[in-house]
Amino acid sequence: MSVFNDMMAAATVDRTAQRMHGERLMPVGSHPVYVPQSCWLATGIPNPGSLPSSGKANGRVCTRTTVGAFPIRTPPNGKKNFLRGVHYLNAAATGVGTLWVLDRLADVQLAHNEANGSITGCDASSKLGPATG
Amino acid sequence: MSTGFSAASNTISLGYTSELGQAGSLASLATTASALVANPAFASVSPFLSLASGHRAVRSIDSVTLNAGSATGNYELSIVKVLATVPLHASGYMHEREFFYELPQAAPLRDDPCIFFVFCGQSVLSNTVPLIVDLHISPLS
Numbered sequence: 001m002s003v004f005n006d007m008m009a010a011a012t013v014d015r016t017a018q019r020m021h022g023e024r025l026m027p028v029g030s031h032p033v034y035v036p037q038s039c040w041l042a043t044g045i046p047n048p049g050s051l052p053s054s055g056k057a058n059g060r061v062c063t064r065t066t067v068g069a070f071p072i073r074t075p076p077n078g079k080k081n082f083l084r085g086v087h088y089l090n091a092a093a094t095g096v097g098t099l100w101v102l103d104r105l106a107d108v109q110l111a112h113n114e115a116n117g118s119i120t121g122c123d124a125s126s127k128l129g130p131a132t133g
Numbered sequence: 134m135s136t137g138f139s140a141a142s143n144t145i146s147l148g149y150t151s152e153l154g155q156a157g158s159l160a161s162l163a164t165t166a167s168a169l170v171a172n173p174a175f176a177s178v179s180p181f182l183s184l185a186s187g188h189r190a191v192r193s194i195d196s197v198t199l200n201a202g203s204a205t206g207n208y209e210l211s212i213v214k215v216l217a218t219v220p221l222h223a224s225g226y227m228h229e230r231e232f233f234y235e236l237p238q239a240a241p242l243r244d245d246p247c248i249f250f251v252f253c254g255q256s257v258l259s260n261t262v263p264l265i266v267d268l269h270i271s272p273l274s
Binding site for chain 1: 170171180192194198203209210216217219220221222227241245246248250251252256263264266267274
């Protein structure tokens with residue numbers, strides 16, 4: 001029952017439950033059927049996502065303060081935020097498909113003809129959790 | 134994709150470190166000629182690249198090697214964690230995944246998550262209509 005109690009308390013007592021509203025206008029252009037498309041750069045709410053500068057030396061770890069991310073509050077001490085629900089509408093007349101909800105741990109922008117070499121900064125090792133099991 | 138690709142294609146190898154610290158490589162990936170912004174840079178019906186056998190996650194992306202080609206354009210590589218998938222069976226209706234009823238599937242979030250979306254449509258999309266998404270988040274013990 002502790003989970004239920006936590007949910008009820010978050011919704012009614014300490015007000016730590018969060019509802020984040022997002023909207024994305026799908027990117028301009030003609031897109032093939034059954035080709036996944038990222039909404040990261042699309043306009044809407046929150047603001048369009050940012051990109052790290054191009055180049056293998058400019059990898060970054062992404063967080064809730066990265067431009068384009070939802071400003072999700074940190075959980076109270078001793079607790080962890082969970083994704084409790086996703087409500088989703090595609091208003092397109094022909095918009096049947098699948099939506100993935102992802103946490104962007106780290107990224108890097110590379111040129112198509114990037115010179116050979118090491119990529120730095122694109123490390124999510126502290127974000128993966130236990131590697132056993 | 135962050136900028137459109139030129140009409141040519143390149144062959145690229147990428148090195149990574151797995152969740153257990155093992156070296157891995159994605160060898161000889163051919164980029165898609167004339168790929169559009171927000172579309173996959175590599176030919177695939179999935180937004181994800183396949184890892185070497187036995188690897189389940191990526192700790193870091195380590196190296197890039199241009200094997201062949203001279204095409205231009207920029208692409209992004211991202212390490213992501215899948216939190217949820219939501220099938221949309223009919224357009225124009227609100228769909229939901231309510232994890233209160235399927236609590237074991239509820240994804241724990243890191244304290245500073247960077248949540249975004251990828252959409253795969255069964256038909257050509259228009260840029261004149263929005264995807265509308267509400268995320269419901271609760272702290273649990």
